[in-house]
Amino acid sequence: MSTVPQPPSEVELGQAAASLNRLIATLQTVLFGQDELIELVVSGVLARGHLLLEGLPGLGKTELVKGLAHALGLQARRVQFTPDLLPGDITGNPILEDSAAGRRFVFQRGPVFTNILLADEINRASPKTQSALLEAMQERRVTSGGDTHALPDPFFVLATQNPIDLEGTYPLPEAQLDRFLFKLDVHSNPPEVLKRIVLNRELGSEPAVAPVIGREEFSALLALVRRVHLPEVVADYIARLVYASQPGASAASAGVRFGASPRAALALAAAARARGLRHGRPHASFEDVQAVARPVLGHRIILDHVARLDGATTAGVVRQLLEEIPAQPKPLPGTLATAKIA
Amino acid sequence: MQRNFRKLPPARRRRTCHPAAVSASFPPVISHSSSRGFWESRTTALARRINVGAWLALAAPAAFGVATLFAVLVYALRRLGQPLDVVWLSLFAAVVAVGTACWWRARRRFFQPADARVLLESQLRLDSRLTAATIGLVPWPAAPMAMPAILQWRLHAPLGWAAAALALIAGAAFAPIPHDTTPIRPTGSPPSLLQTQEMLAALKEMQMAEPQALQQLEDRAQELARRPTEEQYSHSALEAADALRDQTEISAAALGRGLETAANALRSANDGGDLSGPAGQLAAALSGLRDGALPANKALLANLPASAGDLKNLTAEQRAQLAQQLANAAKGLRGISGAMGAGAQVAQSDGEAMAGGPGGGGDSAPLMLAGQQSDAGDGNAEALGAGDLKRFALGDKLGTMSGAHRVDPNAAEAPLQAGAVAAPAKGGDAVWVNRLTPTERAAVKNFFK
Numbered sequence: 048m049s050t051v052p053q054p055p056s057e058v059e060l061g062q063a064a065a066s067l068n069r070l071i072a073t074l075q076t077v078l079f080g081q082d083e084l085i086e087l088v089v090s091g092v093l094a095r096g097h098l099l100l101e102g103l104p105g106l107g108k109t110e111l112v113k114g115l116a117h118a119l120g121l122q123a124r125r126v127q128f129t130p131d132l133l134p135g136d137i138t139g140n141p142i143l144e145d146s147a148a149g150r151r152f153v154f155q156r157g158p159v160f161t162n163i164l165l166a167d168e169i170n171r172a173s174p175k176t177q178s179a180l181l182e183a184m185q186e187r188r189v190t191s192g193g194d195t196h197a198l199p200d201p202f203f204v205l206a207t208q209n210p211i212d213l214e215g216t217y218p219l220p221e222a223q224l225d226r227f228l229f230k231l232d233v234h235s236n237p238p239e240v241l242k243r244i245v246l247n248r249e250l251g252s253e254p255a256v257a258p259v260i261g262r263e264e265f266s267a268l269l270a271l272v273r274r275v276h277l278p279e280v281v282a283d284y285i286a287r288l289v290y291a292s293q294p295g296a297s298a299a300s301a302g303v304r305f306g307a308s309p310r311a312a313l314a315l316a317a318a319a320r321a322r323g324l325r326h327g328r329p330h331a332s333f334e335d336v337q338a339v340a341r342p343v344l345g346h347r348i349i350l351d352h353v354a355r356l357d358g359a360t361t362a363g364v365v366r367q368l369l370e371e372i373p374a375q376p377k378p379l380p381g382t383l384a385t386a387k388i389a
Numbered sequence: 390m391q392r393n394f395r396k397l398p399p400a401r402r403r404r405t406c407h408p409a410a411v412s413a414s415f416p417p418v419i420s421h422s423s424s425r426g427f428w429e430s431r432t433t434a435l436a437r438r439i440n441v442g443a444w445l446a447l448a449a450p451a452a453f454g455v456a457t458l459f460a461v462l463v464y465a466l467r468r469l470g471q472p473l474d475v476v477w478l479s480l481f482a483a484v485v486a487v488g489t490a491c492w493w494r495a496r497r498r499f500f501q502p503a504d505a506r507v508l509l510e511s512q513l514r515l516d517s518r519l520t521a522a523t524i525g526l527v528p529w530p531a532a533p534m535a536m537p538a539i540l541q542w543r544l545h546a547p548l549g550w551a552a553a554a555l556a557l558i559a560g561a562a563f564a565p566i567p568h569d570t571t572p573i574r575p576t577g578s579p580p581s582l583l584q585t586q587e588m589l590a591a592l593k594e595m596q597m598a599e600p601q602a603l604q605q606l607e608d609r610a611q612e613l614a615r616r617p618t619e620e621q622y623s624h625s626a627l628e629a630a631d632a633l634r635d636q637t638e639i640s641a642a643a644l645g646r647g648l649e650t651a652a653n654a655l656r657s658a659n660d661g662g663d664l665s666g667p668a669g670q671l672a673a674a675l676s677g678l679r680d681g682a683l684p685a686n687k688a689l690l691a692n693l694p695a696s697a698g699d700l701k702n703l704t705a706e707q708r709a710q711l712a713q714q715l716a717n718a719a720k721g722l723r724g725i726s727g728a729m730g731a732g733a734q735v736a737q738s739d740g741e742a743m744a745g746g747p748g749g750g751g752d753s754a755p756l757m758l759a760g761q762q763s764d765a766g767d768g769n770a771e772a773l774g775a776g777d778l779k780r781f782a783l784g785d786k787l788g789t790m791s792g793a794h795r796v797d798p799n800a801a802e803a804p805l806q807a808g809a810v811a812a813p814a815k816g817g818d819a820v821w822v823n824r825l826t827p828t829e830r831a832a833v834k835n836f837f838k
Contacts, residue, residue: 054526278520280507329526332517333510374511375504379540382442385512386541 049183052274054329064327067093069259070118078107079112079247080240086325087231087342088115092250093156093272095186095320096228096314097204099169099219099346104209106233110253112165112205119265120258122199128172134179138189139196156189159183162199166206177223180204184226201269221305221349228314229339230346268324272331275320276330284333284374285315288340291372292348292364299367302354314343332369333374341365391562408579424529428509428519429502435539436505442542443498448491449550455483456554467566480558512539578614579621585610588637591725592683597718598644599684606640606683609633614750638726640683645722648715651693655712659705668697716747 055063067089074085088111091098100108109125116123126137139157143150158164159180169177183189187198206227208219224230236244248254260268273343291297293306300306319335345361379385459480466473500508510519515530522529577583589607592598613621613630620626637733654670678685680718692710694700823834 274519276524276526278517278524280503280520281517326516328516328519328521330517332515332521333507334514334516372551373508375500375507377498377500377504379439379508380443380446380498382446382547383439383540384543385508386538388512388537388539 054276055271055324056329059271060324060327060329063268063324065262065384066264066268067325071117073256073259074111074114077256078111079231079243080236081107081111083235084231085111086228087339090318090321090325090339091229091230091231091342092119092203093268093324094228094314094317095201095203095269095272097226099208099227099230099235100205100207101210101230102207102233103211103235106235107208108233109165109167112163112207112285114254114256115205116163116165117256118259119163120260120262121201123163123165124158124161125165125167127167127178130168130171130173132172132176134176137176137179138183138191139365140243141192152192154194154196156188156196159189160196160198162201162203164202164204166204168209169206170208170218172217174217174220177217177219181223181226184223201266210240221347224346225308225310227346228318229342231342272317272321272324275323275328277316277320278330279334280337280374280376281319281331281333282316283376284372285312285319285336287376288336288368288372289344291368292344297368297371299364299371300348302350302357302359303348303364304351304354305349307344311344311347315339318343337369340369344368424532425522427532428506428522428529431536432502432506432509432519435509436500436502439500439505439508440495443495443500443710444492445487445544445547447495449486449547451487451491452484453550455480455487456557459483460557463558463561464564467561474784509539513537548588557756568685569795576618578618579627579630581627582610582613585630585634585637586614588634588641588725590639592637592722595718595721595725597648597662597689597722598641598685599686602640602683606633606637633684636682640681641722642726643681644678644683644685645726646684647674647678648719648722651678652712652715652719655694655700655715657709658700659708659712664697668694671700672696677746677784 061343071085071089074089075082077366078085081128088098092115100112102108113125115122126132135157137157139155139160141152142155144153164183166180170179183198183202183389184204185202187202189196209216287311289307289312291298292303292311293302294300296306315336316331319331320340322335322339323329323331341362344365348361348364350359350364373379459476463473466476490797506519508521509515510517513533518527520528521527553557566722585606589603589610593600593603593607610633613626613633616626619631651671651674654667654674658664658667671694675690675695679690694703703711
């Protein structure tokens with residue numbers, strides 16, 4: 048019988064808030080004008096989730112991931128995914144070793160054996176190579192030659208992909224997309240941010256980022272997130288939201304071919320807890336769920352071709368879901384409506 | 390589980406980069422019990438309002454249904470002139486019963502305080518603090534200075550139902566009741582049939598007409614009178630009664646004219662001179678009296694002189710007396726026939742005998758031939774009875790015979806002759822009364838406008 052973890056105490060919440068504020072402040076020095084993206088990246092990492100960042104080249108996706116790795120003091124490795132990349136190039140290969148004891152195969156660990164794996168342009172690798180990450184992302188282990196090798200803890204895959212140059216690319220299959228906690232869109236910067244970038248950056252130079260959170264402190268934060276209380280009414284809201292994404296379950300899902308899975312519900316719960324901790328609360332709230340709904344559900348909802356032809360987007364479907372599904376379990380009667388509160 | 394929360398030192402609060410997180414995490418606790426009481430009372434009030442709304446959504450259409458039924462009942466009772474006290478009491482009881490039933494049915498849609506709390510904190514964006522405070526994770530948020538409205542009523546539909554229900558009840562209670570338009574059931578026979586029966590009774594008393602012919606008319610009148618009252622006033626029955634009355638009047642008038650003609654012939658015989666002329670007139674009159682639609686009494690006919698010899702055999706006083714009797718009888722018949730008899734006289738070209746020539750002219754038709762007998766120079770002019778056609782040669786003048794035709798009492802009478810003057814002018818429009826159909830009457834009126 049599982050025991051309900053003790054919610055974080057006031058002291059723990061205060062310490063966590065201080066650590067996270069330092070982390071975010073550091074990341075804001077790496078990437079200018081992307082505060083909401085940074086908040087979501089930190090929440091995703093706190094939820095122990097893998098992140099997929101999609102944006103045009105040169106927006107700082109790779110810089111953000113490298114800065115995060117440095118700020119957390121974790122080991123990070125970068126893999127540039129190319130069409131000729133093999134699965135063994137990621138997970139590792141058995142190497143024939145000739146020693147005094149004789150010849151034997153020794154597993155040579157690949158770059159996946161790290162805390163943070165930066166998978167650049169993941170959609171350029173072949174599906175076979177992409178699938179090599181499936182077990183690693185889900186199970187946090189690698190199996191080769193019948194031997195299972197555990198990955199370091201914590202382990203995150205922070206992948207990037209380019210929404211243009213789709214020729215010669217391999218869109219991630221739904222099975223792998225479902226393993227990313229967040230799919231974040233990186234947008235271009237306004238002129239004032241560009242001006243700040245021009246004044247503070249030089250082409251080809253990386254900002255120096257010092258660790259602001261130690262490994263142990265980060266592990267404690269990860270454990271603290273799991274102790275954040277998820278109220279039953281919030282869990283009910285998550286369940287209704289995910290169910291409503293199924294085809295025909297709601298008006299918003301009219302053009303949906305495949306809805307979100309139970310893994311999406313778990314992802315929502317984890318991300319809501321992480322955001323609750325980020326905002327110094329010992330519990331998750333409806334607002335937390337609504338804030339992380341789009342990054343969690345956007346890449347898990349598959350539209351049918353008619354809806355795509357009509358210009359529907361998964362972001363629009365998620366927005367309609369949030370408008371249609373109320374926080375309370377019962378709908379209001381027709382004689383009443385919620386008032387707009389400024 | 391309640392926790393004793395300490396406020397963070399100000400320095401540490403400033404280091405927090407997310408001000409909202411600080412204020413949301415550790416709101417100033419004015420009074421734990423008052424804050425809790427405030428939020429719980431608001432939650433309860435919100436749930437109560439939502440439940441009233443859920444009940445109203447069901448009760449309004451149901452009340453309209455009840456009002457519809459009772460509106461029909463009220464209007465029906467008003468039409469019957471029954472009292473409505475019990476109905477109003479029943480309506481009130483029905484509304485209460487329907488309202489209770491709707492409340493019972495709407496219970497599954499009712500909000501519990503927990504549901505209302507969730508709605509309240511989501512609308513006020515309290516980050517589920519009320520829920521967390523309920524389980525003791527965080528302190529109750531402070532009561533706001535001004536509580537915004539969480540819900541707004543959408544009463545268009547319920548008000549519409551209620552207005553329609555009230556309108557139905559008001560219409561049923563105050564709408565004017567139309568007067569009873571049940572037609573008065575007539576009693577007795579139609580006036581035209583009564584007139585016919587009176588004329589026949591008078592004719593029978595005078596004993597001038599052939600009893601058998603009178604009996605035929607009486608049989609037809611009795612056949613019409615034997616029908617049920619509703620049938621007697623049907624269109625076809627009224628038409629038949631009118632036709633029978635007209636026929637009786639015309640026949641009586643024709644009989645009267647025949648008697649008058651005979652009386653004139655007898656008087657002219659006393660003027661002296663040749664008796665062949667008066668004898669011829671008398672013979673023509675007798676022919677009409679014998680063969681008319683209403684033949685004269687056989688006994689009467691037997692007593693009248695049929696030839697010049699018979700006339701010669703009578704003394705002048707006898708002829709005058711007989712003429713006077715015939716004239717009196719004719720006058721009586723004119724009184725019986727009334728307008729018909731007078732109208733028939735107007736149609737005559739002169740007031741003398743109506744015989745149109747040798748053999749006599751038909752005197753049943755309103756349009757009579759010339760009274761003067763013309764001498765066609767054909768020698769012996771004599772009247773021929775019906776059927777004796779072997780004696781006719783081409784070119785011989787024939788007398789007109791009026792064959793009485795059976796009038797179907799059930800058939801509507803067509804005008805015998807359109808435009809005929811059947812009655813003397815009684816101010817002008819009585820001429821057309823008994824001869825034209827209503828359509829023709831209207832057309833003629835339009836023509837003379």
